[in-house]
Structures are given as C-alpha cells and as structure tokens.
Amino acid sequence: xxxxxxxxxxxxxxxxxxAVNNVSFDVEDGKFFSILGxxxxxxxxxxxxxxxxxxxxxxxxxxxxQDMEGVAPNKRPVNLVFQNLALFPMMNVHENVAFGLRRRxxxxxxxxxxxxxxLERVGLPESGKKEVSQLSGGQKQRxxxxxxxxxxxxxxxxxxxxxxxxxKLREHMKVELxxxxxxxxxxxxxxxxxxxxxxxxxxxxxxxxxxxxxxxGTPQELYHAPSSSFVAQFVGANNKLSVMxxxxxAGELLARYANGLDFxxxxxxxxxxTDEPFDLFVRPESMVINPPADDGRFNSLPVTVKAxxxxxxxxxxxxxxxxxxxxxxxxxxxxxxxxDIKVRDTIRVGWDPSASLCxxxxxxxxxxxx
Amino acid sequence: MKSKRIGFLFFFLxxxxxxxxxxxxxxxxxxxxxxxxxxxxxxxxxxxxxFFNEPIYWLTFVRTALYSILVTFIVMVVALPxxxxxxxxxxxxxxxxxxxxxxxxxxxxxxxxxxGWIILLRxxxxxxxxxxxxxxFEKPIEMLYNDATMIMGLVYxxxxxxxxxxIGVMDALDDSLIEAAYDxxxxxxxxxxxxxxxxxxxxxxxxxIIVFMLVLGSYLTPNLMGGKxxxxxxxxxxxxxxxxxNWNQGAAFGFLLLLLSTLIIWLGLKVTGxxxxxxxx
Numbered sequence: 201x202x203x204x205x206x207x208x209x210x211x212x213x214x215x216x217x218x219a220v221n222n223v224s225f226d227v228e229d230g231k232f233f234s235i236l237g238x239x240x241x242x243x244x245x246x247x248x249x250x251x252x253x254x255x256x257x258x259x260x261x262x263x264x265x266q267d268m269e270g271v272a273p274n275k276r277p278v279n280l281v282f283q284n285l286a287l288f289p290m291m292n293v294h295e296n297v298a299f300g301l302r303r304r305x306x307x308x309x310x311x312x313x314x315x316x317x318x319l320e321r322v323g324l325p326e327s328g329k330k331e332v333s334q335l336s337g338g339q340k341q342r343x344x345x346x347x348x349x350x351x352x353x354x355x356x357x358x359x360x361x362x363x364x365x366x367x368k369l370r371e372h373m374k375v376e377l378x379x380x381x382x383x384x385x386x387x388x389x390x391x392x393x394x395x396x397x398x399x400x401x402x403x404x405x406x407x408x409x410x411x412x413x414x415x416x417g418t419p420q421e422l423y424h425a426p427s428s429s430f431v432a433q434f435v436g437a438n439n440k441l442s443v444m445x446x447x448x449x450a451g452e453l454l455a456r457y458a459n460g461l462d463f464x465x466x467x468x469x470x471x472x473x474t475d476e477p478f479d480l481f482v483r484p485e486s487m488v489i490n491p492p493a494d495d496g497r498f499n500s501l502p503v504t505v506k507a508x509x510x511x512x513x514x515x516x517x518x519x520x521x522x523x524x525x526x527x528x529x530x531x532x533x534x535x536x537x538x539x540d541i542k543v544r545d546t547i548r549v550g551w552d553p554s555a556s557l558c559x560x561x562x563x564x565x566x567x568x569x570x
Numbered sequence: 571m572k573s574k575r576i577g578f579l580f581f582f583l584x585x586x587x588x589x590x591x592x593x594x595x596x597x598x599x600x601x602x603x604x605x606x607x608x609x610x611x612x613x614x615x616x617x618x619x620x621f622f623n624e625p626i627y628w629l630t631f632v633r634t635a636l637y638s639i640l641v642t643f644i645v646m647v648v649a650l651p652x653x654x655x656x657x658x659x660x661x662x663x664x665x666x667x668x669x670x671x672x673x674x675x676x677x678x679x680x681x682x683x684x685x686g687w688i689i690l691l692r693x694x695x696x697x698x699x700x701x702x703x704x705x706x707f708e709k710p711i712e713m714l715y716n717d718a719t720m721i722m723g724l725v726y727x728x729x730x731x732x733x734x735x736x737i738g739v740m741d742a743l744d745d746s747l748i749e750a751a752y753d754x755x756x757x758x759x760x761x762x763x764x765x766x767x768x769x770x771x772x773x774x775x776x777x778x779i780i781v782f783m784l785v786l787g788s789y790l791t792p793n794l795m796g797g798k799x800x801x802x803x804x805x806x807x808x809x810x811x812x813x814x815x816n817w818n819q820g821a822a823f824g825f826l827l828l829l830l831s832t833l834i835i836w837l838g839l840k841v842t843g844x845x846x847x848x849x850x851x
Contacts, residue, residue: 274755280750291764299754351754
C-alpha cells in the first residue's frame with residue numbers, strides 16, 4: 201500500500217511557543233486516520249499545515265510522494281471540512297457542491313452529472329435547489345463533505361466536524377461518516393478531541409499531546425496497550441491509583457497503595473525504579489465486583505459504594521477506597537446479579553494483575569476530559 | 571390607553587413637525603413655483619420646457635448624472651480593498667487605528683478639505699512646486715478646474731460613506747468562508763468575485779445610495795475644484811435662484827434632480843437585485 205499522506209518531522213513555532221513538535225506519520229491510501237488530542241494540543245495547527253494555510257518551520261509534507269513545499273492551499277490535492285463547515289450562504293446547495301469544479305474550469309453537463317452523483321452518494325439527491333439555511337445540521341455536514349469529495353482529493357481533512365451537533369445526531373453521524381468513507385474509499389484524516397469518535401471511525405489513531413504524538417496505533421492497541429500515562433487516561437475511561445513500587449519478599453514487583461495494600465502487577469510491568477511514585481491504571485470493566493475469595497491471582501480492594509450511575513448497558517458504580525480520597529468507577533453489568541448493591545454498602549472489587557498498567561507518575565492535567 | 575397615546579404623540583410630534591415644516595411644506599411650495607412663471611399667470615410648463623430647449627441645461631444634467639454614477643463606482647472600487655484590509659488583514663489594534671484614520675478627515679468641514687486640495691494642486695501649489703523643483707515639469711501647470719480633479723475630489727469627500735457600511739458587512743463575513751473557497755481551489759480573484767463581493771453587496775448598495783445622493787446634490791466640491799470648466803447641475807440651480815433670481819426655473823431644476831436621483835436609485839436596486847428594505851437595514 202502506498203502512502204496517500206506522509207508527514208515527516210513537522211515543526212511549527214509561534215514565537216517561542218512550539219505548537220507542533222517534530223511530528224511524523226504516514227497514512228495509507230484509503231484509510232481513516234484520526235488525530236486525537238485535548239484542545240490546544242496543536243492538532244488544528246497540524247491540520248492547517250497539511251491543508252497549506254500555515255507554512256511549516258521544519259519538515260516535509262508529501263501527498264502521494266510529492267513534496268508540498270511552497271504549494272498554495274488552492275493547488276494542493278487535499279480538501280478541508282471546516283469545524284463550522286463554512287458552507288457558502290450566498291449560494292444554494294448545488295452551487296456549493298459545484299464550486300470547486302467550476303474553479304477548476306469544468307463546465308456544463310460534466311459538472312451537473314458529478315454534482316448529482318455526489319448528492320446521491322451522500323443521500324441528499326433532491327436538495328440541489330435548497331438554500332444552505334434550509335438544511336438541518338446533519339444535512340449541512342453531508343453537503344460540506346460532498347463539496348470536498350466531488351473534487352476527488354487525495355486526502356480529505358476533517359476538523360472536528362461533529363462538534364456542533366447534538367449528542368444523538370453525533371452518534372448517528374459517526375456511523376454514517378465511517379460507512380461513507382468505506383464507500384468512497386478516499387483517505388480521511390480526522391481531527392477530534394472526542395476519543396469515542398476517533399475509536400469508532402478510525403483504522404488508526406494518533407494521540408497528540410503538547411504538540412507531539414504520544415502514540416500511533418489501531419484503536420484496540422491504544423485501548424489495550426497504551427504506551428504512556430497520557431494515552432492510558434485519555435483513551436477510554438480509566439481508574440488511576442497512585443502507588444509506590446517496591447520489591448516483595450520473593451523479589452516480585454509490588455505496588456503499594458495509599459491504604460497500605462499491596463497489589464500484584466502484570467509481568468509486563470518491569471519498571472525497575474522502586475520507591476518512586478507510579479500510577480496504576482485499571483479499566484472500569486476490568487474491575488470485578490466481589491471476586492471469589494483471594495486465591496492469590498486477583499488483586500482485591502475493599503471499597504464503599506458512593507453512587508450507582510445507572511446508564512443501561514453502560515452502568516457503573518462510583519466507589520471510594522477506605523482511607524483515601526480516590527474515587528473509581530466500576531462497570532456494573534446489568535445481569536441482575538448485583539441488584540442488591542446499595543449506596544454506602546461495603547464491597548470488594550478485584551482485578552486480574554494482567555489487566556492493569558503502570559506508568560511513572562506524571563503531572564499533566566487532563567483539561568479537556570470528555 | 572390614553573397615556574400610551576400621549577407618549578406616542580410626544581415622540582411622534584417632533585418628527586412630524588420636522589418633516590412637515592422643513593421638508594414637505596417647502597417642497598410643496600417649490601412644486602407650486604416650478605409650475606408657475608413670473609411672465610405668465612396660472613399653471614405653466616414653461617420652466618420644464620426651458621430645460622429641454624436649452625442644451626446647456628440638459629447637457630449639464632446628463633453630465634452630472636453620469637459623473638455621479640462614475641464617482642459612486644470608483645468609490646466602491648477603492649472602498650472594498652480598504653475595508654478588506656481594515657477588517658481582515660490588519661491586526662485588531664491596528665484596524666481600530668486605521669478606522670480612526672479614515673474618520674479623522676471628516677471631523678474637518680468639507681470646505682476646509684477642499685481648500686486643502688486647492689493648496690496642493692493650484693498652479694503655485696505644493697505639488698507643482700515640488701514637480702518643478704525636481705525637474706519633472708519645466709513650468710507649473712494648472713491641475714485644478716478639470717473633470718479629473720473634480721471627480722477625485724468627489725471620491726475623496728464621499729469615501730467615508732462607502733467605507734463605513736462596507737466595513738460593517740465585511741466584518742460579518744466569516745473568515746472560514748474565504749479559507750474554504752481558497753481550499754476548494756479558488757484563485758484570489760475568484761474569491762473576490764464569488765464570496766466577498768456577493769456577501770458585501772447589501773453594504774455596497776446602501777453605501778452606494780448614500781454616496782450617489784451626496785455626489786449628485788453636492789455643490790461645494792464641483793464648484794471649487796471643477797470651476798467653470800466642469801459644470802454641475804446644482805450650480806445651475808444656484809445660478810437660477812441666486813444670480814437670476816428666477817425661483818420658478820430653479821424649482822423646476824430641483825424637481826428634475828429629485829426625479830433623477832429617485833430613478834437611478836430605483837434602477838440600481840433593480841439591477842443588483844436588492845430591496846430597499848434589505849439595504850436600509
């Protein structure tokens with residue numbers, strides 16, 4: 201597979217602030233690639249460099265192997281779906297979609313046919329005569345994408361286009377975008393701060409923080425094997441326990457929690473530094489309520505139930521551990537098995553050591569948490 | 571109910587008096603004057619016939635109309651990039667300063683500004699002195715009292731009334747529309763043609779109406795900068811009323827000018843597809 205887009209060692213500075221710091225990645229032709237990061241992490245700057253609105257300070261951007269250095273946005277084989285969609289209010293839907301074709305000098309029946317095909321593809325065949333203001337949020341979305349796709353770009357860039365939609369429609373558009381991408385086969389580069397959008401739609405996701413990529417991988421890799429504390433916390437829900445690492449009597453690595461309990465760690469946790477603060481991550485669904493009596497395989501922690509967060513299949517318990525202020529969420533399977541759990545009950549939660557991850561403690565703040 | 575009516579009258583009466591006494595009443599009197607004559611008694615169309623029979627009158631009339639349209643057009647062409655620079659290119663703090671720069675000359679009366687131009691352009695003026703001293707001209711030439719100078723003066727004096735409404739609409743233009751057009755392959759001229767100008771049309775038309783009416787009815791600038799070589803129709807009205815003391819003829823000219831400006835503005839709105847309601851909003 202050839203790379204539709206290849207970005208190498210890209211750097212962008214604004215004064216003394218480095219917005220994008222040495223970012224490299226490749227996107228294979230026809231793939232859905234997402235860049236996930238909190239707001240202010242530099243992802244929009246990166247996107248604007250790829251589109252050509254910013255000039256990079258260092259590094260190269262290649263489309264199908266062609267260097268884009270010095271090529272203006274209107275000459276690049278890439279189109280951008282803007283955050284606010286930026287449909288032209290002075291034109292109707294047909295004129296909006298035909299805009300790019302007309303600018304290329306295409307005329308007459310060819311334009312009519314392409315616009316008609318594209319409107320059919322996005323499921324709005326009858327909307328050509330409509331004014332932009334007559335469209336609903338989801339329809340505007342589709343027209344904004346159609347307007348770009350009709351030009352058959354090498355890469356389609358999308359800058360958080362679902363941000364302005366309400367929650368229900370956003371869920372719907374996620375699936376729709378994914379199927380649309382599969383249907384047209386264009387390479388999508390999608391920017392978002394919503395980890396769920398990135399995970400549902402993407403073939404591969406890059407997690408960005410402070411202008412640099414923390415990890416690139418499939419959604420499954422990011423979820424199950426995050427390479428840093430940031431990724432572990434940003435991708436999917438996670439419980440963080442502050443622990444100190446130390447050696448047990450048999451030489452095995454143990455994590456001592458604030459209340460004096462020791463937890464066993466996964467064999468992969470081979471951090472050598474002991475007596476240093478670490479963060480232990482356990483996903484809510486990895487925590488088991490009232491596990492069978494400690495058979496030496498499970499870690500077990502007594503907790504008090506603070507609240508029951510009922511949300512159908514996504515229900516959770518909010519619990520806190522004795523002697524600490526930490527709060528955790530624990531998946532609450534709706535199998536009626538745990539119906540007798542009440543607020544302020546004391547229960548035990550347990551997890552398989554292999555389901556936990558530990559990273560050296562870091563002090564960043566997750567300021568844009570979903 | 572009663573207090574409501576009193577409140578309404580309180581605010582409406584000054585407006586009604588203003589319009590009635592200062593605008594409607596004098597116009598009715600002028601209308602009456604234009605259909606009477608000192609030579610004959612009773613109703614007569616003589617004043618209007620005089621206009622059509624004397625080429626100097628209707629030629630000046632046509633000239634005034636055409637030059638007013640030309641000035642309005644030039645003002646639009648100049649104001650668009652100025653407004654674009656102030657709203658989209660300049661830094662926020664700089665744009666405020668630039669706006670002040672546009673406004674400041676209008677704190678000074680039109681008379682002073684026109685005299686400023688005269689000092690610059692007359693035969694013994696600043697520009698002539700400079701051009702002669704660097705050897706570009708052998709002897710000073712008269713730059714005042716021709717059509718080009720007069721048009722430049724009119725463009726200068728009416729500029730503000732186009733820049734302000736155009737800045738208003740241009741400010742409301744979302745930058746991402748310009749970027750989106752650029753991203754979709756539009757060249758700079760195509761962006762102006764397809765995005766910026768269509769978006770700014772209401773502001774340009776409302777500015778255009780103001781500028782056109784101001785220019786058509788202006789007296790000072792054509793008189794001082796155009797002189798005898800570039801007659802303006804307002805000068806004909808002035809001559810009739812003040813010089814020849816022929817109020818009847820002057821009134822007829824005045825109504826012809828009013829008719830002309832109404833007609834051209836109506837045509838302008840029709841051509842640009844704007845409604846008066848939209849434009850004055």
